[in-house]
Structures are given as structure tokens and as C-alpha cells.
Amino acid sequence: MPHPFRDPGTLPFQSTSIRRTIIACYCAVILAATPLWWLTTSIQRLPLNLDINSLHPVSIPVHVVTSNAHRLDGEFRQAVQQSLSSKAWKAIDVKFFDTPQDTLVQTYHIRPSDGPTYVQGNDIFYPLTDSSTPILAKLLVDLIYPFTEEHDHRHVSVQYAPRYRLAFSLLNEDAADGDHIIDWDIQGALAKYFSPFLKSVSSLHNFTIESQVQYHAPLSVQARTQEDGSFALSQEDLAVFINSAEWSLSSSVSNDPVLHFILFVPSRDHRPLRILDLDGKPSSSSSFILPQWGGVVMFNPPETQVLRVDDLLSPSAAFLGQLHSLLGVPRSPALVNHQPREAGLSSWQLDTMLRKRSIENIRDSQDTLRSIVRLVNQIENMPVGEKVRGAVDASLAALRQLQSVRSTKDIFRRSADAVHSASSAFFSPDMLAMLYFPAEHKYAVYTPLFASGLIPVLGAVVREIKAWKDERKLARAKVA
């Protein structure tokens, strides 16, 4: 009679070869899976072909041609160079010549004038009788780069963007009293007063314009009653004048920066509404600017309900002045008493703006590139993908091209490309640092997952090897 239980040694899965095959399979699967695990948990970090030290400081060439008539000496040149080197991050490389050299490079001519000093195009007409070189030097500097540090500190002008939205709002404080502005011919006013300017800066910016009329725009500040029965807002009131909670000014159509222009019509109970200056006296001005945001004009309306183009002259002029400040249009130098007026901007103003924006853009793109490199080095699990590298390369290429172009417009265009590529690299959605996992989290995740599986397998492997060795020893002993 056979034994009711089989000998364990004869069970098929207890045979040595099958057991070893099973263990080998486990090991094979683990080994095969390791590259996959490695691949899926590693972060793509492409090297950036960017050496921070290779980013050169900006240098924008400017030529000055002086006529012999003025007999301008080295002192004059030194004064100009010294003055320019103290601003614009020393980016302007000014050279002096007696005759025009390179038609592409921005060239300023100093020509003799019979009458007073004036500027036409990029030419300064300066009387021969006046031999004051410091004044002429200052005038020239004011044309080339008039922005002072004080100007930069005020931060009135907005940061460069290729496109802006101009939002014009007519706000009636309260239309319920029946005395309010129903409509305004803003389109006509824009066409008449704004188009020349907007056209002349079209090489710098594009504009989208929108407008709205609101009939209930309550003030959040209390207008102060004056002795003469008028109403006034102090400077502190103006700082909180914009009642953004109740006026719907923003529209989120696009991501372009918005410049707001508000024509505020006080309700009948608050007219006339004035602005107080710092001493608490009524100011002659009825408009104010909010740095980098826009401008406001208080409008105490005449007996009319619809504003025609002519009625909008003075508000439009104020808006235009504010737009000039917001975009950083340089003002005419003090010494120029009068000059032939040009529609929109004078060419020197445009050139100066282009130059200023170019310098800012170049610096900005270099800063951005530097910070990309720094952040990638600093934050170890920040991925760097193909897109980021492409944009960094594009920005570098634009910066490199800058060294071979000379005209102001070309320089500006390259600088805008450079800053655009650099910031699109920086803001690339792929470049999000993986979330930080502390080491203890990694152990906590991996140990229960892998240790419990791996240790028995390893144990089995060791045991098998040992058994195999013993077998061999036994076999050798038998042979011996």
C-alpha cells in the first residue's frame, strides 16, 4: 500500500531546477524593470549651451558729427561721454566725428544756427554766437539719453511690452440725478488726438483700444467740502481714488498689459470737484497719473449730455500727456525754446525711446538668462526640456546678432526678440520644479513597496547559491 503522503522531494515545484528557474525569473523581472523605473522617475535636464560669463554688457553705438564752425574741443567730448557713462548702465558708446561715417549708426549732427537753438530730426541747430560748451553738451546728452535716475525711480513708465491695451472709461459718479454724460465721441477724439502719436510709436508697441461708459461709479472716498462750496480730493484721497471693488474696469480678454484712462464725471452733488495740492490748496490741474497703471481726469461737465470731439480736447490732451509719461516719452530739453512741430513724436524722441527700450530689453534678457542658469543649478529637480533649451538658444542668437546690427530700429527689434525668447524660456510651463520630496518620504514610499518584496527574493538567492555550493562540495567529495 502506497504511503498516503507523497515524498516532498518528488513534488514538481520542489525540484531544484524549477526552484532556481523561478528565482531567476524574479531576478530577471527586477533587473528588466530597473531601467523603466529609472527612466520614469528621472527628470529630463538638458544641458544649456550658455555660459553666463559670455553675456557681454550692452553697447549701443551713437555717432556725433560736429561742424568745424563750433570749434568743439576735447572738453566738450569728455563732458558728453562722462555724463552718458553715469547713466543707462554705460551702455551708450558715443563717438565723435567731423564728417558722417556710417549711415546706419544713429548720428547726431551739430549744425550752426542763425537764430535760436532748435532740434530738427536728429540735428541740433546751435547758434555760433553762443560758445558755451557745457550747455551744448547737456543738450546733446538730453537728446541721446534724457532719462535720469530720478525718472527711473518714479516708476511711472510701464515695463516694455510689444502690445498694450488702452482702456478708456467714462465714469458717471451717479447718473440717477439726471445730470450726467450719456455718451462721448471717444472714437472721434482718439482718431483726431491720438492716432498721430500711436502711429509714430508703432515701431515700438501695438495698441488695442477699448472703451466703456458707466452710469453708476460711486466714490469710495469722501470728497471734502471747500469754503467756496466746491468739492475737493486731497492727495491721500487720490491714492485710493480708484474704487476697483465697485467699478468694473478690468476685462480679461487678453494677457496684454492694460493702461487705464478714466474720465470721471462727479455727480451733481459733488460739482465742481477739484484736486488739492500738497499744501491743501485747489490745484490748477484736474488730472493725475497712477504710476504704471493709467491716468484719471476729473471732468466737471458743461451743460451738455453728449461730449463731442471738441469737448474732449482737454481730457484727450491730458490722457495723451499721461500716455506719454506711461510709455516713457522723453520731454524736450529745456534749452530748446521752440522747434518745428511734427505730428506725433519727433524723430529724436522716437530714437531715444527705441534706445532706452533696447537697453532695458537687452539687460532684461541677460538677467533672465542668468537667472535661468542659476535656478537650474540651484534647484536640482527642475526639468529642462527641449522647448526651454530652444528658447534660450533663440534668445542667445538674438543677442549675438545685436553685435552685427547698427541701426537703432534693428537693435531694438533684436532686443525685443531676445527678451521675448528669454522670458518664454523662463515661463515655460514644462520648467516646473518637481515637488520637493524629503528623503524620509522617499524611504517611506520605497521601503514598504520594495523591501518586503526584495528581501525574500534576495534571501532565496543567497540560500540557493549556498545550496548549490554545498552540492558541488558534496559532489567533489564523492569524486575524491
Next chain:
Amino acid sequence: MLLPCFRHLHLLLFSLLLATPLVFSAHEAHTDEDAKYAQAQEQARKFFSATGSASHTNNWAVLVCASRYWFNYRHMANTLGMYRTVKRLGVPDSNIILMLADDMACNTRNKAPGSVYANSKHLLDLYGDNIEVDYRGYEVTVENVIRVLTGRVPDHYPRSKRLLSDERSNIFFYLTGHGGNEFLKFQDNEEISAFDVADAFETMWQKKRYNEIFFMIDTCQANTMYSKFYSPNIIATGSSRLGESSYSFETDYDLGTAVIDSYTHGVLQYLEGINKTSTATIQDLFNAYDPVKMKSHPGIDTHLSKRPVNETLLTDFFGAVARVEVDQSSNDYTSLYLDEVENAASLTPQTNESVVRVLSRGGSHEHTPAISQDASWARAMRTWGGMSVLLVLLGGVLVSSKRRATVTTLDT
């Protein structure tokens, strides 16, 4: 007979295996933190010596409620309370990024449908008239918070979902939810760590996306969340110390849930007393902290800020803008092209100073990689330490299994 014993030995070894790296890396983290702190202090000191005048032209607020589900009603009320306050003080909706699970107002358990109240008497409906939630429901994730801060949002996102701040922006960043030591839980699903926030702030600083940040957090062990910051110009405050819980303020028995947290209640209570033109400083807010009423010990960290908090106005963060300029020129169109004599009278002695400022700002930037090197060194040490412990333990396991193998052979 002997087998059960060995199984126990295995368990013991296994738990050791789990625990040892924890001890190890916690210890490492401490020294790491000290080094980082010293570095940051050094960096801050450098920055102090090179300050210019602080100025900003716009304010932004990022308000994040990291919880969901009915029993976390109070977190949504906290955030909406803050939202109401920043809006009341003049930050426009376009400059507020509000992240909210937003599952309270229309929750079937809400006995006051369509409303969210922060007090049991239902005095003020926070959900009320005009709220604009920018990230709602499952959009409130750690990833989205970091994307918003760093500006790395997908191209198709609308303006309302973007933090379009610049180097002239003051940002108020408020977080609330359930947290622990150096982390904050998001919707019971994931966690943001103090390192994530610190790195996001550094990214913002590098890209000049802020002028100053006021960081406020209301959660358990909140003060640990700002312990890793290393970027300049950050004022941070939190509701409770390491190891300390933050508690709710009051319970509404009609709603059956707590309606607001003590710390946020205290802060809001104080902010309710200021208006748009207030000159109250952040120090005044800090002075109003009362650990007894708030049921925890709020923390303050100003070592990264270059401006003393007793000179920093609350309205620098909660208000609208800093200043306006009344147009000086008359409104005559022609005057635009004419000159102003006063304007020219400045050949610039200040310029040099500011060049120095710009340069030394660059200098302070140069300094930051040192931190990262230190940190990466410590991190590498930690990893290798952990690995070697792991190997030693594994060796132990193998030895034991070898013994076990001999035992088995004996048995058979």
C-alpha cells in the same frame, strides 16, 4: 520551532530599517537648516547694506484655501474673510488670485444655502455679492499654486488665473488648511512642503516678480512653513509653533461645524479696524497678536525683510497703490511739446549711488549658489548615509537568513 522567532527578528529588523533613515535624515536636516539660516542671514545683511528706498506701484494677493469637505468649512471662511478684507482695502479683483475648493456655499449640508459665514450669528455673508474664484475645486493643487507663483502657467490660461506681478509688486500670500511640520496638505490628496514654497519664492525673486512678499499662514505648526525661505524681502507670519495646533474660533451649531479659525479671526478682527488711508504698520498687527485668544503662539519672521516692520504699512500689502502724481503741466495739448525748465535742472549726483545699488543687487544674487551647493552637499550626505544604513541592515538580514538556512537544513 525556531521559525516564529526568526519571523519576529525579521519584523524587528524591518522596522529598524524603516526607522533608522528617519532619525538619520532628521538629524541631517537640522544642520542643513542651520547652515541655510546662517547663509540667508548673511545674504540679508548684504542686502541691508545696499538698500535703496522701497517703492512699489501695485499690490497683489494670492489667497489659498487648501482644504475641501464640509467639516473644513472654517478654512473657506478664513480665505473668504481675507479676500473680503484685501478687496475692501483696495486690491482690485484682477490682482487677487483666489484659490478655493468652493464646496461650501452650495453644499447640501449648508443650512444657509448660497452663503458662507464666519460667525455663528450670521452677521456677514462672505460669499455674498461679488466674489471671483480663480482656481476652483480640483484646480486647487500644489502644482497650480507653484505655477501661479512662478508664472509658469500654460499659454491658454486667462488673465484672471495669472499672477502678472513685476519688480514693483507687493504680494500678500495667504495659506490656510491642515498642515504639519514643514508641509501643508492640499485637499487630502497631496502636500506642499516648505521647500516648495521657498523655491517658488526664489524663482520669483530671480525673475523680479515681486518687490516684497507678506506671507501669512494659518494651519497647525504653521511657523515651520516659512522656516525654509531664503529669498530677500519676505515678511512671514504664521499661526502656531512647531508641535502646536491651530484651533478654530467658534462653532455654529446650526451649521454643525466650526466657522473660522482663531488666528485668522484675530487678524481679520484687527484689519477690520483699518481703512484705505490707514497708517497702521505690520508691527501694529503683530502687536495685536494675542496667544490666549488665538489659542496658539503666532510666529513672526522678518529677518529676510530689508524694511523694518514698524515702518511697513499694512496698506503697502492690503491697499491699492502707494502714490499718485498730479499732472503738473496744464492741459493744453500744445504744452506737451514745449519744455519745462525745472525739469532740466538735474545733472545727476544720485546716479552713481544707484549704479552701486544695481551692482550690489547683482552681488547678492551671485551669492545664492553657495547655499545651493551647501544644500546639495548635505542632501548627498543624507542620501549616502541612508543608503549605507540600508546596506548594513540588508547585510544583517542576509546573515540572519543564512543562519535560518542552516537551521532549515538541520530540521530536514
